Amino acid sequence: MASTAPASTHHERPPLYRDVTVVKWVVQIIALLLTLGALWFLANQAGDNLKASNVPTDYDFLSVNPGIDLSSGIDTDPDTGGRALWVGMVNTLRMAIAGILVATVIGVLIGLSRLSNNWLLKKLGTVFVETLRNVPLLVQILFYGAVFASLDRVSLDVGPVNGWFHVSNKGLSMPRVHIADGFYQWMIVIGIGLFAANLLRKRRIAQQDLSGEETYPILSAFGLVVIFGALGWFIHPIFGFVGNIFDGLSSVVSAVPEGALQILVALLSVGTSVYWIRGFLNSRRTPAGLAKLTDDDYFRMIFAGVGGVLGAVFFLVLWPGLSSWMINSGSDLFEVLGNKFGNGRSGRPVDVALPDIVQVGKFPNYGPSGLNFSIGFAAVFFGVVFYTSAFIAEIVRGGILAVPKGQTEAAAALGLRRSTALRRVIIPQAARVMLPPLGNQYLNLTKNTSLAIAVGYSDIVQVGQTVYNQTGKTLPVVSIWMFFYLSCSLSISVIVNFFNVRMRIVER
Amino acid sequence: MSIDDATTAANDRLADRDDMIVCVDVDKFYGDFQALKGVTATIKEGEVAVVCGPSGSGKSTWIRCINRLEVHQGGDIVVDGIELTNDLRNIEKIRSEVGMVFQQFNLFPHLTVLDNITLAPIWVRKKPRAEAEGMARALLDRVGIPEQAEKFPGQLSGGQQQRVAIARSLAMEPRVMLFDEPTSALDPEMIKEVLDVMKELARSGITMMVVTHEMGFAREVADRIMFMEGGEIVEVGTPEHFFTNPTEDRTKLFLSQIL
Amino acid sequence: MQDANQVSASEEFQRGLEEGQGSPHEAPSLPVGQWLRKNLFSNWANGILTLLGALAAVVALRGVLNFVFSENRQWDAVRTNLRALMTLSYPESQYIRVWVALGFVVGLAGLSAGIWANWGGVSVRRISTWLMGTGALLALCVIVREPSVILGSDGKVIRTVDGSLRRESFMDAMADRSTWWLAAVLLLAVGAALWSRFSDPARRRIEVSVTSVVFVGLGLAILSLWIAPYGHYAYISATKSYVAESGRTVAFSTKMPWTVMLILLSGFFFVGRFFQRGRYLGLVKGSSNVLWLISPLTLFWVVLRDPALDYGHVISTDLPMGLAFGLLGGALLWGLTRSDIGEAGRITATVLLVFAVFNWVAAFFGWYPMLQKARISFLLLALAALLAPNFIGEVAKRRQLVLGWVGVTALVHYLATMINTPSTVELQSTEFLGGLGLTLFVALIVVLLSFPLGVLLALGRTSKFPIFRMLSTSYIEVIRGVPLISVLIFFSVMVPLFLPDGMELAELAAVLTGYTLFSAAYLAENVRGGLQSITKGQYEAADAIGLTSAQRTGFIVLPQALTVSIPQLVGQVISTFKETSLLAIIGLFDFLRVANSVIPAQSEFMGVKREGILLVAMIYFFFNFTISKYSQRLERRVGLGER
Numbered sequence A: 001m002a003s004t005a006p007a008s009t010h011h012e013r014p015p016l017y018r019d020v021t022v023v024k025w026v027v028q029i030i031a032l033l034l035t036l037g038a039l040w041f042l043a044n045q046a047g048d049n050l051k052a053s054n055v056p057t058d059y060d061f062l063s064v065n066p067g068i069d070l071s072s073g074i075d076t077d078p079d080t081g082g083r084a085l086w087v088g089m090v091n092t093l094r095m096a097i098a099g100i101l102v103a104t105v106i107g108v109l110i111g112l113s114r115l116s117n118n119w120l121l122k123k124l125g126t127v128f129v130e131t132l133r134n135v136p137l138l139v140q141i142l143f144y145g146a147v148f149a150s151l152d153r154v155s156l157d158v159g160p161v162n163g164w165f166h167v168s169n170k171g172l173s174m175p176r177v178h179i180a181d182g183f184y185q186w187m188i189v190i191g192i193g194l195f196a197a198n199l200l201r202k203r204r205i206a207q208q209d210l211s212g213e214e215t216y217p218i219l220s221a222f223g224l225v226v227i228f229g230a231l232g233w234f235i236h237p238i239f240g241f242v243g244n245i246f247d248g249l250s251s252v253v254s255a256v257p258e259g260a261l262q263i264l265v266a267l268l269s270v271g272t273s274v275y276w277i278r279g280f281l282n283s284r285r286t287p288a289g290l291a292k293l294t295d296d297d298y299f300r301m302i303f304a305g306v307g308g309v310l311g312a313v314f315f316l317v318l319w320p321g322l323s324s325w326m327i328n329s330g331s332d333l334f335e336v337l338g339n340k341f342g343n344g345r346s347g348r349p350v351d352v353a354l355p356d357i358v359q360v361g362k363f364p365n366y367g368p369s370g371l372n373f374s375i376g377f378a379a380v381f382f383g384v385v386f387y388t389s390a391f392i393a394e395i396v397r398g399g400i401l402a403v404p405k406g407q408t409e410a411a412a413a414l415g416l417r418r419s420t421a422l423r424r425v426i427i428p429q430a431a432r433v434m435l436p437p438l439g440n441q442y443l444n445l446t447k448n449t450s451l452a453i454a455v456g457y458s459d460i461v462q463v464g465q466t467v468y469n470q471t472g473k474t475l476p477v478v479s480i481w482m483f484f485y486l487s488c489s490l491s492i493s494v495i496v497n498f499f500n501v502r503m504r505i506v507e508r
Numbered sequence B: 001m002s003i004d005d006a007t008t009a010a011n012d013r014l015a016d017r018d019d020m021i022v023c024v025d026v027d028k029f030y031g032d033f034q035a036l037k038g039v040t041a042t043i044k045e046g047e048v049a050v051v052c053g054p055s056g057s058g059k060s061t062w063i064r065c066i067n068r069l070e071v072h073q074g075g076d077i078v079v080d081g082i083e084l085t086n087d088l089r090n091i092e093k094i095r096s097e098v099g100m101v102f103q104q105f106n107l108f109p110h111l112t113v114l115d116n117i118t119l120a121p122i123w124v125r126k127k128p129r130a131e132a133e134g135m136a137r138a139l140l141d142r143v144g145i146p147e148q149a150e151k152f153p154g155q156l157s158g159g160q161q162q163r164v165a166i167a168r169s170l171a172m173e174p175r176v177m178l179f180d181e182p183t184s185a186l187d188p189e190m191i192k193e194v195l196d197v198m199k200e201l202a203r204s205g206i207t208m209m210v211v212t213h214e215m216g217f218a219r220e221v222a223d224r225i226m227f228m229e230g231g232e233i234v235e236v237g238t239p240e241h242f243f244t245n246p247t248e249d250r251t252k253l254f255l256s257q258i259l
Numbered sequence C: 001m002q003d004a005n006q007v008s009a010s011e012e013f014q015r016g017l018e019e020g021q022g023s024p025h026e027a028p029s030l031p032v033g034q035w036l037r038k039n040l041f042s043n044w045a046n047g048i049l050t051l052l053g054a055l056a057a058v059v060a061l062r063g064v065l066n067f068v069f070s071e072n073r074q075w076d077a078v079r080t081n082l083r084a085l086m087t088l089s090y091p092e093s094q095y096i097r098v099w100v101a102l103g104f105v106v107g108l109a110g111l112s113a114g115i116w117a118n119w120g121g122v123s124v125r126r127i128s129t130w131l132m133g134t135g136a137l138l139a140l141c142v143i144v145r146e147p148s149v150i151l152g153s154d155g156k157v158i159r160t161v162d163g164s165l166r167r168e169s170f171m172d173a174m175a176d177r178s179t180w181w182l183a184a185v186l187l188l189a190v191g192a193a194l195w196s197r198f199s200d201p202a203r204r205r206i207e208v209s210v211t212s213v214v215f216v217g218l219g220l221a222i223l224s225l226w227i228a229p230y231g232h233y234a235y236i237s238a239t240k241s242y243v244a245e246s247g248r249t250v251a252f253s254t255k256m257p258w259t260v261m262l263i264l265l266s267g268f269f270f271v272g273r274f275f276q277r278g279r280y281l282g283l284v285k286g287s288s289n290v291l292w293l294i295s296p297l298t299l300f301w302v303v304l305r306d307p308a309l310d311y312g313h314v315i316s317t318d319l320p321m322g323l324a325f326g327l328l329g330g331a332l333l334w335g336l337t338r339s340d341i342g343e344a345g346r347i348t349a350t351v352l353l354v355f356a357v358f359n360w361v362a363a364f365f366g367w368y369p370m371l372q373k374a375r376i377s378f379l380l381l382a383l384a385a386l387l388a389p390n391f392i393g394e395v396a397k398r399r400q401l402v403l404g405w406v407g408v409t410a411l412v413h414y415l416a417t418m419i420n421t422p423s424t425v426e427l428q429s430t431e432f433l434g435g436l437g438l439t440l441f442v443a444l445i446v447v448l449l450s451f452p453l454g455v456l457l458a459l460g461r462t463s464k465f466p467i468f469r470m471l472s473t474s475y476i477e478v479i480r481g482v483p484l485i486s487v488l489i490f491f492s493v494m495v496p497l498f499l500p501d502g503m504e505l506a507e508l509a510a511v512l513t514g515y516t517l518f519s520a521a522y523l524a525e526n527v528r529g530g531l532q533s534i535t536k537g538q539y540e541a542a543d544a545i546g547l548t549s550a551q552r553t554g555f556i557v558l559p560q561a562l563t564v565s566i567p568q569l570v571g572q573v574i575s576t577f578k579e580t581s582l583l584a585i586i587g588l589f590d591f592l593r594v595a596n597s598v599i600p601a602q603s604e605f606m607g608v609k610r611e612g613i614l615l616v617a618m619i620y621f622f623f624n625f626t627i628s629k630y631s632q633r634l635e636r637r638v639g640l641g642e643r
């Protein structure tokens, strides 16, 4: 056999331009450099242009009084730009969360009605879905806005339940439940309660598994939380010392030397890449020693190393302000927390305020004490809820249809009751199909609340636009939008993923 | 009879032929799992080599290394004098010189049978369409399905599809044909029609390397049978040697299970 | 399937996929009583649900009807402004251009429908149920709408003592609506007659083709223009306002053009039909596709703008330049496809590419002047040169490349010249075109442009190259994480800042860019779904027969991936179309903006919003519903719905 082996055992490397690995990585690196270069160029260009037109791109406006009034929100007369944007964010989130809840309920109902064997319900469901999802959301919002704007004028006795509930062309006003003095301490008590309840639940389940007797684990856990809540209502002031702890942390953080933190961050960057390379090498290790590394593997490691070092250089040289920023914001954060939890707060944790109608100048309007929804809010809310629920209905329908009929039959053959079969067999499988698109719809709903700009509801986009119209700082505002929406997207996908993973466990 | 003797016996008939496929100490890793452990073998021009062995022994991995669908990490593979390295040009050459037939046919479902066959000749070999089509029809004739040219793969039976796949590979006029369990996905009555085509091919003198469990086929047309296990070639020999008195215990065990 | 005897390759393919899936079988029809019991009152709960549903439906219907026919509605605002809604302020004297453009599109649509049409049939019994259903719905509407308000002799409403409106009695109202009754009864009668004539099992399956149903429907709609006076409007250019004017009806001014449109549609439909069986099918299909690609540009910039060509300039510069690029470029490509070209081909292509890219960089920094046309042409030439190795071989193939090049050059130079020439049309507003025309134009352009970009991104995201994957993924995810409105604002406000001195971009162009970039990210996700459905075996087979990765992508992977993702792509087209409504927010005059801001600002129609918005909603609904229904039909035919 050896006689037939070729003489050439040395490997001749082909010329670089014909080497697969080299070509592959060179092309990629060129693409990367081109992209970065283009971005850098555009950023530079924008910077120059902005400087030339005397609009510096800084974030000072966040702490300056913008002099704007907001149509609705937790603070309609914000005293800084940052506060204004914060109000916008809260408005957006409020709209998104309420919208998601209501749209899900309506969507599920409509989706189920499209599956029912009642002809009329099926047809009505179809008409609902087809009408709403084929008309652009903005058109719907503007239409609702126009309709609400033609409601009765607000007057001192506008109903339907005077003093409790008002509907008019200024929108909706109803009682408001709000956080009061002792809220944060109270939350600590409830947190402890939740923890204890979880322990109790587990113990009860273990008991039930042992004895076979029904021990109502969920119910008793819930009861425990209620007990803690009730207790905490009165005893929460004793947790005021938490505020002192946060104050202490604040001063500890502000005492951290800047230089040390800077070096720490740089080391972290290098360390991450070293850690990655070690992990990578470990993954290539075999019982018989290190496996042969391909050229790609070398390229990857070089890339990681260069990235880590570049990161370190970046933090050390190009962005020296990072550490002081980290220290300041960290100590500020703890200081704020210290205030919120501060000693000596002893009022009620939660309070209720009734709506009222006030007449300041010529025209009556809703006073600030009630929970007011402007017609802008109502228009956007109805718009996103109906629009999204049409899509959710389709997802629900598709998800349930995706479970093979054999599953229902198999469950019936096992003698499971219909409700048990639904809970244990059908819904887990349907949910697995439904969750990812459902998450997408929640994301869409959140993004769609930005159409509020068309009817003047103060969501983050509308507030942002007002702010940059005042200050001319478009770029910073846009960057805040981006950051905000990306965090929303990320949170929603994290939540959806969490449930998706759990679904899979349930299924197993 | 040792491995060397068997090789010599096979070499008697093919002694004066050139080497077509030469593998020396070929290693292949999937992560930390070594699928090929120093595989060394030579296949002569015009030889029909059958590779067999238990599932997971690395047969597919080896055969796929030969036209670089997988990249080997150690040792050398030389096909028709072209070494398989990172050289783009060599890869191009090997690919058009080595045909491959898959277990799952892998025909292109959106193209007609004729387009499946003419695609590579037209775009890789740069042949005029008329010529390519003429050749394709001749090949379809050869594999026994001249009347199916205008159909889509989805409309053919498994055996017919596999024969189209063979014709598709042959259309590149390869010097070597690789078969990876070409009949494993077929119903028994279709196996024969594919094997017949392969036998005819074998007699035509093309170099063939066949992974298969069809021992009847191996006995009839193979010049040599290679037995693999655990990523190594355990035993090599003529069909006669292999079926009558294999030397290795593992081969005996395998044969007792499969025959 | 009425044209089952004409078998083309692609239909065969579709039928291949369809195999084993019988035609959807119709449920056996029950007597009315049993049907009601089974579908509406099968048990107690069901009965209650039915009653509640019916109540809700009647209340909703009544609400809608009362809203639409309320004496407070000012539909005159919409009628009077129809032209503004369609094209904003396009001058009336030039309106023939709009009709020509529309006629072109309609004719092309007819041609394509004729070539591709195999829409199958619909059974006569289905049609009879539609007719009966429409009749019943109409009757229901007539009953539930509240009686009209009585007008006094002065034409004003009369109020009773407590301030509510005086309405006629229920019986009077019903008598007033006798025309509607007649229509409802007629529909019911025709439906019932058809139903009973086609009820025996032998005739139950008799079908008529969908196309003929569509044509009859369109024909009736257009016929009604000749009969029914649909309203009146006029634009008074002196005061720049729209007023209602009796005598000149919408029907009067549009019945002739619409009839011509119908003739064009059906005429070209039959032309397409004719070619469907001929041997020129491939040619006709190809040219209709090309026409679809270029018609939006040509119609928008050439037909509607009517550029004033300066023939001196054309002869001295444009023509020679086009010729030079066409001929010299063609000669170069001819050379590059010689079979003995070897490495020289690749080197030439690379040099050309570097040169072409450098021209753009130089343009950015203003290093040396060069006509934009030349820059574009050099870039295209470089791309063609990169493609050239694929066309090496027989003369026919080489000729294909060269002729393709000449065609593209001619087109690009023609369009560039026309776009660069000022318009002769006198405009009354800053925007060249507004209303529905703008909406459709933006939607079309965005769909066309985002398609290649989206495919590239999807390929990047599924590529084996980690950096490409990373770049595409982060682009897609960032874009998908932010709302469209913020992207549009960013582009309309910020793009001017990113450009170097002296370079300008019209707002519409900036918005189009932003919207295209946005849409591409979503499209990429849809295409990615298709790409993931391609099995590994397809890649390996393509590699094993020696295709290059570009060939593998173009011939094997993309055709299959795109076929699989047709439903999602259609969905994406619909959302793109819907989201063009956001143009209204950033200050472009699409037809939603006209309805929401322009009409309510006219002195005659102060604050009249709801009517216009409702019309806009109806138009959007019509387009989207039609597209989605057509796509569902297509899906069923291709058998994708089965997956």
Ligand SMILES: Nc1ncnc2c1ncn2[C@@H]1O[C@H](COP(=O)(O)OP(=O)(O)OP(=O)(O)O)[C@@H](O)[C@H]1O
Binding pocket: B030, B033, B035, B053, B054, B055, B056, B057, B058, B059, B060, B061, B062
């Ligand atoms: N892509 C891969 N990643 C990781 N391991 C792999 C991969 N492909 C194959 N292997 C492993 O390599 C070994 C050899 O696989 P191979 O497919 O070559 O076996 P085989 O001899 O062809 O078996 P069979 O007769 O079942 O086809 C197996 O243990 C398999 O699990």
Ligand SMILES: [Mg+2]
Binding pocket: B059, B060, B061, B181
């Ligand atoms: Mg195998």
